[in-house]
Amino acid sequence: MKLIFRYLKPFALSLAACILFLFIQVSSDLGLPKLMSDMVDTGIQAGGIEGGAPTAISDDGMELLKTFAGEQDATVLDAGYALIHAGTDEDTSERYPISATKDIYRLVGDPIKGVGDAYTRAVYALVLSLQNMPEGESANAETAKERTANLELEPLYTMSPLFKERHSASELDAYISSAAEDESMAGSQVAVMFTRLFYEELGVDLKQLQRESIIGTGLKMIGVALLGGFSAIVVGWFSSKIGTSVAMRMRRDIFEKVGRFSSAEYDSFSTASLITRNTNDVQQIQQLIMMGLRLMLLAPIMGIGGVILAIRSSVSMSWIIAVAVISIVGMILVLFSLSVPKFKTLQTLIDKLNLVSRESLSGMMVIRSFGNERYEETRFEQANDNLRQTNRFVQRTMAFMLPAMTLVMNLVMLLIIWVGAKSIAESELQIGNMMAFMQYAMQIIVSFLFLSMMFMMVPRAVASAERIQEVLGTELSVRDPEEPRTLTYNEGITLAFKGVSFSYRDAEKPVLEDVSFTAKPGETTAFIGTTGSGKSTLVSLVPRFHDVTAGQITMNGIEIRSISQNELRESIGYVPQKGMLFSGDIASNVRYGKESADISEVGEALEVAQAKGFVEKLEQGIATPIAQGGTNVSGGQRQRLAIARALIKKAPIYIFDDSFSALDLNTDAALRRALKSFTANATVLVVAQRVSTIKNAEQIIVLDKGHIIGIGTHQELLESCAGYREIAESQLSKEELA
Template identity: 50%
Template sequence: MIKLLKNLSVYKWIVAAVFVLVFVQSMSDLFLPTLMADIIDKGVVTGNTPYIWRIGGWMLLVSALGASSSVIASYYSSKAAMGLGRDIRRKVFNHVEKFSLQEFDEVGTASLITRTTNDITQVQQVVIMMLRMVISAPIMLVGGVIMAVSKDAKLSLVIVITMPVLIASILLILYKGVPMFQTVQKRLDRLNLVLRENLTGIRVIRAFNRESEEKVRLQRANKELTDASIKVNKVMAFMMPVMMLVMNLTVVGVIWFGGIRIDNGGMQIGDLMAFIQYVMQIMFALVMASMMFMMVPRAAVSAKRINEVLDMEPAFRDEGTAKADRERGTLEFDHVTFSYPGAEEPALSDISFTANPGEITAIIGGTGSGKSTLVNLIPRFYDISGGTIRVNGVDIRDASQEEIRSKIGFVPQKAMLFTGTIADNIRFGKQNATQDEIEHAARTAQADDFIRKMKDGYQADIEQGGSNLSGGQKQRLSIARALIRKPDLYIFDDSFSALDFKTDAKLRVALKEETKHATVLLVAQRVSTVVDADRIIVLDKGRMAGMGTHEELLQTNDVYREIVLSQLTEEEIA
């Protein structure tokens, strides 16, 4: 928690102003009961009306000063807390942007969303309260005790007896409640995960008529969160009644013994009323402190979760500054091995090949053979376990990730589009692209026809995730986004699976002309897509089972022949 609060140093003058204003407000509140005692003892009892008016005027002035200080302090404390939340959110986002896919897999997307939203909100709320109460509560507590003792030291013994009872009750409740806050946040993570899966996978859920099962799963996660929240709130609910009971019993005791003191002539009525006010202020200071203690543990849990993200070091960092332009357009895998964290066996073992500009290198293999894993290593989404990957003749670990990725046009297996216009999504590959460049990329990707048929053409809006487009349309826009970049290396990760054979054929012809000066790496399921490749790499269980042209592999490689026979007839092969 303290680590996060260090970010408040940016707002040190605002925080200092809040402390000064809260101090003024607290002193005003402490001064008012004394003025009231004077009005009663020297004005009401003696019938001195001018004195009542004069002291009453001072009371109004002090009240106005306290109220103004309170309002301004609230404004500035909110400003500092909201600014802190904004800064931490930006800090978390910028840090997460540096993560490799390994860290995303480790923490989980749902948990990262919760930590960036709910957890930071918890910290914001407690900071607002702390800025107001961390000064106010101690001043009211200490000041109230001093003023009460100054009014009547003997009567103050009532407070000495009740305060330890109240403090012990608060500490006991907090001791029971604090560990439960961690459970609440974990249950919230779980609910977010289930909800996110339901919303993003709604098509699959409906296609398999799994709505009722998913409802049960969501209800279970929701109930677990509800039960945990009720449990912690039941414990915390004891705090307020206990405090109110002790407070009221204290006031009863003060009135009882104060009445005896007045009857014996040891105390005036005004002092008793002022004493009661100070007792209430002391108890109220403890109430404020207890409220802060209720929020701080949960915020501390949230702060810990935020710090876990901020302290998490990416699996690899940019260490090199080499420029990836020694051998423009080349890609080399040199005995590359890769294992996922915690995996018993490598996902890829001893992969070696070289791809040159103007060549199409295709990768084919069965499900789980490591095709997508291989292409994910090139933009350095994951770091290799052994061997070397070179892009343009430079080891990808010797150049920055930005430098390597700037040379790559990547079309992922699952087409991902963003909210905005079609032009915006194509321009995602090159921010300063002209309209002519956008249209040229779309024509090459065979997307121009369907774009022009849409109501607003290139300015047509795309809904979240491209839900208003078909799978084939999304794939073609993803391809256009990569083409507009004009990179040295194109990576197509099974990017033609949603296209019909006619569109696929036309697209490959157009791509051949567009990519003739670049290296093309093509992952495919269809044999028809890789037949014309200059080099076909056959993967089987993470290892290279063969490499060569279609004709060579058909004659010499059993794994490739099996794949071909599963898709084509003997006549088609011949």
């Protein structure tokens, strides 16, 4: 995970903005259930009347309230309302038409805290008094139950003296105490009912009040939903930007690091594995970042916020949330204990599949020539089936998550409705609060579903990050010096091997041992020997594809390890054994050696490399397309284009690593003649299998099992080196030997 955090560090501001909008999104999502609850409880059930004290009340209504208010509550009501005389306030008359002819009390702008509670206790005590009033004591023939169910203010105002006479101080205090101690929703419901009566008495349009409440809450819900939607879009934009940018930088760094690998580091990773690490592994991390910023951060915020708000909605049903969370966590732990170990093997299996595919495609001609198509198909099928079975196990295990979550969610909804219905019947819960609780419960469960999805991605992404870190953390065996020296070569470069030995990693014995020679400008130094004698390894030490194990290599007296790799390789024109071409055209492949080369330089390089003849015969000339790997040209043509690519550099050193083996003898001879004049001032190193290719070289070095067994010209070696003479006699006639 350290690797992922390191790549996220440059995007700190974008991450902060993403988290900010994520909080806005979650706040919007969590705010909608509360608004929905307000619409149901206040807008629909209460007719748009909010709980607490009414904003205005008639003079008679205030007297009635004070009758059932305790001494302290009466003081609070007096302080919370101000008397407005009839017709003295135009705004009050417009909102409450009866105030034009009667005095009313209006809630002050900054009411004393507790006026709503005082009002609620007073009206609830009034209702308790009515319910306990014996039948027959009222001027009307209505029963106490009927009076409570169909309350009207005028009869209550008429009965006000009776209330004062009927109830002793102690009895009235008992009603007030009962109203204060009742923790159910009954008091709030009674308060809303009396507020509606007081508003109706004042001439307020209750239908308009309800419409305004519903429309106002609805507009708030639309605004919150739009804000949440906009925030979700912004979060998605930031997460996509950060995820793709991190993936781009990671792929770039892997590519650059692999580009600096020496052959020793390449041996530690297969080509298929390096491709997988730079594609599929990076893709896993990109998906983790993109989904993680939206889900990994969203889930805990929504889950914690949902739990808090659900408990606020109904403390009595909070145990349902606990049961749901415990069930989900237990299920997640069981599923992931089964599937997580498999995540770590998936990337290795993808490596294997890529390896088999790459080998089958690269060796298609060999496979066909030996008739092994069935064997390769079986090999691919086995790798493919291993990956399929592992993926299927993981996906089947994870597929169980969604239906299980859905089952838990539906069971929780049923439990909430069952418990909530009983609470509503007992006036302990309102319908809107129960609906809000249901939505919060769903949000909590969904947040755990998001977390489970992230838990499925995190192990695989962590495994991918470890594989990428293996590449980025690989110690390079070939490194630039801290203070590189500058190589000057106005008069060419003298290349010297001084006691050079080299061993591959974990090899039992050296490939080269105590090799010493000097190659001078204007001369050709050739290397010949049996297969495995170390010829190609020797010349690969010059451009530092490997570093020597012992001894040193110098250019004009400067040890090559004290020269930067870029400057060193700029001074070398290298032609490998296999003429590798890149997709593009002939001109782009030749210019690969020198991007700024003009047409004349391209033509000169092609002419010296003996490639101009076949290029001119092509319909499009140097603009002829080249397929990947140069598969649309012959081996000899591919080799000549590779030679032209090296020659166009006009470097002081040229290395031809068995580069003439694909050429016929006539082309070989013509190329060597052309090279003689073109490389007149250059140091030329040639690895060859054919004696005819190197017999005119100024210096021929014969290698055998990593040791030099002969140095000299062709004639000198025929006389002094038995190994060289044996090779020459096996290839040349007696006339050619002379």
